[in-house]
Amino acid sequence: xxxxxxxxxxxxxxxxxxxxxxxxxxxxxxxxxxxxxxxxxxxxxxxxxxxxxxxxxxxxxxxxxxxxxxxxxxxxxxxxxxxxxxxxxxxxxxxxxxxxxxxxxxxxxxxxxxxxxxxxxxxxxxxxxxxxxxxxxxxxxxxxxxxxxxxxxxxxxxxxxxxxxxxxxxxxxxxxxxxxxxxxxxxxxxxxxxxxxxxxxxxxxxxxxxxxxxxxxxxxxxxxxxxxxxxxxxxxxxxxxxxxxxxxxxxxxxxxxxxxxxxxxxxxxxxxxxxxxxxxxxxx
Amino acid sequence: xxxxxxxxxxxxxxxxxxxxxxxxxxxxxxxxxxxxxxxxxxxxxxxxxxxxxxxxxxxxxxxxxxxxxxxxxxxxxxxxxxxxxxxxxxxxxxxxxxxxxxxxxxxxxxxxxxxxxxxxxxxxxxxxxxxxxxxxxxxxxxxxxxxxxxxxxxxxxxxxxxxxxxxxxxxxxxxxxxxxxxxxxxxxxxxxxxxxxxxxxxxxxxxxxxxxxxxxxxxxxxxxxxxxxxxxxxxxxxxxxxxxxxxxxxxxxxxxxxxxxxxxxxxxxxxxxxxxxxxxxxxxxxxxxxxxxxxxxxxxxxxxxxxxxxxxxxxxxxxxxxxxxxxxxxxxxxxxxxxxxxxxxxxxxxxxxxxxxxxxxxxxxxxxxxxxxxxxxxxxxxxxxxxxxxxxxxxxxxxxxxxxxxxxxxxxxxxxxxxxxxxxxxxxxxxxxxxxxxxxxxxxxxxxxxxxxxxxxxxxxxxxxxxxxxxxxxxxxxxxxxxxxxxxxxxxxxxxxxxxxxxxxxxxxxxxxxxxxxxxxxxxxxxxxxxxxxxxxxxxxxxxxxxxxxxxxxxxxxxxxxxxxxxxxxxxxxxxxxxxxxxxxxxxxxxxxxxxxxxxxxxxxxxxxxxxxxxxxxxxxxxxxxxxxxxxxxxxxxxxxxx
Numbered sequence: 001x002x003x004x005x006x007x008x009x010x011x012x013x014x015x016x017x018x019x020x021x022x023x024x025x026x027x028x029x030x031x032x033x034x035x036x037x038x039x040x041x042x043x044x045x046x047x048x049x050x051x052x053x054x055x056x057x058x059x060x061x062x063x064x065x066x067x068x069x070x071x072x073x074x075x076x077x078x079x080x081x082x083x084x085x086x087x088x089x090x091x092x093x094x095x096x097x098x099x100x101x102x103x104x105x106x107x108x109x110x111x112x113x114x115x116x117x118x119x120x121x122x123x124x125x126x127x128x129x130x131x132x133x134x135x136x137x138x139x140x141x142x143x144x145x146x147x148x149x150x151x152x153x154x155x156x157x158x159x160x161x162x163x164x165x166x167x168x169x170x171x172x173x174x175x176x177x178x179x180x181x182x183x184x185x186x187x188x189x190x191x192x193x194x195x196x197x198x199x200x201x202x203x204x205x206x207x208x209x210x211x212x213x214x215x216x217x218x219x220x221x222x223x224x225x226x227x228x229x230x231x232x233x234x235x236x237x238x239x240x241x242x243x244x245x246x247x248x249x250x251x252x253x254x255x256x257x258x259x260x261x262x263x264x265x266x267x268x269x270x271x272x273x274x275x276x277x278x279x280x281x282x283x284x
Numbered sequence: 285x286x287x288x289x290x291x292x293x294x295x296x297x298x299x300x301x302x303x304x305x306x307x308x309x310x311x312x313x314x315x316x317x318x319x320x321x322x323x324x325x326x327x328x329x330x331x332x333x334x335x336x337x338x339x340x341x342x343x344x345x346x347x348x349x350x351x352x353x354x355x356x357x358x359x360x361x362x363x364x365x366x367x368x369x370x371x372x373x374x375x376x377x378x379x380x381x382x383x384x385x386x387x388x389x390x391x392x393x394x395x396x397x398x399x400x401x402x403x404x405x406x407x408x409x410x411x412x413x414x415x416x417x418x419x420x421x422x423x424x425x426x427x428x429x430x431x432x433x434x435x436x437x438x439x440x441x442x443x444x445x446x447x448x449x450x451x452x453x454x455x456x457x458x459x460x461x462x463x464x465x466x467x468x469x470x471x472x473x474x475x476x477x478x479x480x481x482x483x484x485x486x487x488x489x490x491x492x493x494x495x496x497x498x499x500x501x502x503x504x505x506x507x508x509x510x511x512x513x514x515x516x517x518x519x520x521x522x523x524x525x526x527x528x529x530x531x532x533x534x535x536x537x538x539x540x541x542x543x544x545x546x547x548x549x550x551x552x553x554x555x556x557x558x559x560x561x562x563x564x565x566x567x568x569x570x571x572x573x574x575x576x577x578x579x580x581x582x583x584x585x586x587x588x589x590x591x592x593x594x595x596x597x598x599x600x601x602x603x604x605x606x607x608x609x610x611x612x613x614x615x616x617x618x619x620x621x622x623x624x625x626x627x628x629x630x631x632x633x634x635x636x637x638x639x640x641x642x643x644x645x646x647x648x649x650x651x652x653x654x655x656x657x658x659x660x661x662x663x664x665x666x667x668x669x670x671x672x673x674x675x676x677x678x679x680x681x682x683x684x685x686x687x688x689x690x691x692x693x694x695x696x697x698x699x700x701x702x703x704x705x706x707x708x709x710x711x712x713x714x715x716x717x718x719x720x721x722x723x724x725x726x727x728x729x730x731x732x733x734x735x736x737x738x739x740x741x742x743x744x745x746x747x748x749x750x751x752x753x754x755x756x757x758x759x760x761x762x763x764x765x766x767x768x769x770x771x772x773x774x775x776x777x778x779x780x781x782x783x784x785x786x787x788x789x790x791x792x793x794x795x796x797x798x799x800x801x802x803x804x805x806x807x808x809x810x811x812x813x814x815x816x817x818x819x820x821x822x823x824x825x826x827x828x829x830x831x832x833x834x835x836x837x838x839x840x841x842x843x844x845x846x847x848x849x850x851x852x853x854x855x856x857x858x859x860x861x862x863x864x865x866x867x868x869x870x871x872x873x874x875x876x877x878x879x880x881x882x883x884x885x886x887x888x889x890x891x892x893x894x895x896x897x898x899x900x901x902x903x904x905x906x907x908x909x910x911x912x913x914x915x916x917x918x919x920x921x922x923x924x925x926x927x
Contacts, residue, residue: 128544151531166535166551167548168533168535169537173502246544
């Protein structure tokens with residue numbers, strides 16, 4: 001999974017690079033177009049197009065029957081029942097290609113979420129970095145308690161361009177440390193968390209561009225790696241459960257209305273798919 | 285058919301005619317008015333002579349600088365209403381911060397009224413309001429920008445006092461002084477503390493103190509909003525918050541909804557959006573700032589009054605409605621309450637001098653930060669921009685300049701320049717605006733009144749009692765709770781409400797009136813003459829130097845709202861807070877030992893404001909209420925106000 005995520009990160013970073021300085025909707029239009037073309041081909045190759053065409057013809061015939069015999073109630077009811085039956089058949093025929101599409105779509109959406117779902121930090125903006133420790137962190141050599149205190153021996157270091165504005169608040173009940181930081185200059189930064197003898201990195205982006213942003217770096221695990229692929233997972237034997245950075249969620253302007261990027265993505269993808277299905281010879 | 289040359293000639297003539305001032309008004313004139321609340325003429329003159337106000341000095345040198353006569357009484361809502369309407373209090377109906385309802389004898393805020401919808405559909409424990417709540421501006425009279433808008437001249441009116449809810453007649457408006465917090469008050473702060481003794485049993489005016497307890501470094505609290513209109517028993521709506529205090533270090537994390545802030549002791553958060561849930565589909569959006577005052581030995585967390593979120597205000601605060609949100613998006617969230625400097629937290633000793641200074645600078649900073657944004661978008665017409673910081677800082681910090689003040693402490697010395705620093709900030713605003721003057725705009729810098737030290741407090745109701753005009757139920761009562769609870773109305777002929785108002789207890793008008801209406805004027809005259817003879821026993825000087833009978837107001841449209849006498853105290857003396865709300869005190873005149881040490885609610889002749897203009901006005905204005913007509917004259921508009 002780690003290798004897959006590495007490959008996907010590299011691929012999406014390169015693919016979206018030409019759009020990084022443009023309004024997010026531009027890149028999203030291009031991505032939606034590419035995804036809809038790709039999905040049309042996946043649908044075409046993994047579905048039984050002949051049967052799908054036949055089912056659609058039967059549905060059309062039923063609809064035609066309803067229009068033709070609109071004074072004949074029993075005929076209309078019979079045609080509607082037929083439509084239901086053919087629709088079920090249509091869904092059944094679509095199931096296999098849907099299953100084929102879901103897998104790549106999950107990876108695509110997971111990658112896009114971290115490019116379009118979060119707004120970068122701005123110079124002068126404060127943000128919080130939270131480190132959550134695993135249960136039993138006290139027994140970890142890496143997280144040795146400082147002398148005479150029950151708090152972990154943790155420090156957060158920031159490069160020039162980002163300032164650590166407060167000492168950490170240690171919340172024993174939550175096993176959490178929280179710092180306030182201030183972004184000072186545009187740039188990509190790597191924060192360093194030192195916990196005992198161990199060191200962990202966390203990316204921080206002070207940027208207005210469309211870039212991959214990781215709001216949280218989690219401990220390794222299949223689900224974590226599937227859902228949070230934007231950054232390398234923390235080592236499994238680490239006492240750190242997560243390092244979170246408070247990026248604000250972002251939205252896309254859709255005809256002047258702010259909307260989550262995924263709404264725009266699905267609307268555009270569906271529109272492109274319907275527009276291109278004839279040209280690509282795909283029956284949907 | 286005209287030739288091409290004839291046509292061009294006619295077009296040029298038409299263009300000249302269109303640009304000529306006249307009845308239609310000159311819609312290419314630019315006038316920028318900077319309203320510096322409470323900027324004192326004497327102090328300004330002195331600082332100009334010292335070279336500390338170079339931009340104002342430059343403006344005065346090229347134009348004019350004069351004292352500007354203020355209103356009677358010289359209270360901000362009265363004074364600004366004089367300016368807005370060109371009329372005195374008799375015309376616009378604002379006589380004081382506080383008026384009284386003669387039918388109930390209950391005091392109320394004079395400039396606006398919020399009334400919840402009375403028509404409600406009850407469904408068990410729920411109720412559905414069938415009409416929106418009503419927010420009403422109680423100021424009468426036409427605002428001076430209205431005739432300009434009627435002539436197509438664009439006006440932008442920023443934070444004009446006594447203009448909440450906004451008039452709706454300017455192109456762009458943001459309401460100012462008089463805009464309430466979400467509780468409908470002029471600002472009620474909250475203070476959460478573990479200190480069980482300092483605040484026990486104390487009522488802090490303008491704020492609420494809550495005791496919180498910590499368990500393993502974690503405390504929970506509630507931010508309180510107004511009563512829930514959707515529930516029949518109308519409990520206060522609230523938003524929970526959690527504070528995590530570090531076991532060793534002076535730092536804490538505050539969590540409100542999805543928002544988290546980490547603060548060191550002595551730090552302020554930025555504006556935190558807070559959602560107050562009403563019912564599952566309805567909510568109220570507010571904003572608050574948190575100030576972590578201490579974590580050990582006792583915890584102390586100050587929370588600002590819950591301000592309306594300008595992006596989704598629960599009450600109208602701007603014209604158009606989206607303008608407040610536009611300002612917030614472009615310049616950041618800001619205090620929407622009319623008087624943001626928290627004088628109450630300072631007076632109640634929740635704030636130290638440093639705390640107040642910091643908070644006042646933050647509040648003033650927001651207004652300063654928005655100014656370039658508004659100025660950049662101003663092309664022509666009228667721009668009015670209000671700065672209230674000078675008034676409230678002067679109220680709280682004046683004694684630092686006056687070592688003879690009864691409340692002066694040696695620790696005040698570092699703040700001796702606090703007021704002057706505000707004046708210097710105002711001067712920089714003038715400096716930012718001067719390029720517009722060079723480009724042809726008329727710049728008017730004005731204030732509503734001046735300022736002076738408030739050393740002696742005059743308990744007017746106590747004076748009335750001693751003179752036999754007011755009778756106490758228990759003359760020996762030590763802890764009068766105020767609101768006239770110790771007044772025997774059946775034996776009372778006169779009483780005072782507000783800082784300068786004195787009312788005759790008229791039969792048929794007041795709830796328990798005793799004075800025949802035919803005797804009202806004679807009694808008012810008698811009391812007025814006696815007041816002018818009142819002497820402060822400590823100074824041996826007159827305590828009152830001016831008294832105005834309401835019949836002496838020029839404008840008479842709304843005289844019935846106001847007091848029968850308006851009292852102008854001698855310079856340095858002011859009506860006491862206790863008397864303003866109907867409390868009887870043992871002595872008539874006492875030292876003012878409050879943090880609130882500067883004031884202006886005195887004889888108006890002793891506290892004039894300022895008027896500085898980039899060129900002499902076509903129509904001179906010696907008094908505040910003449911200024912609107914003078915501004916309109918610059919646009920070629922005459923005949924204001926229409927009486």
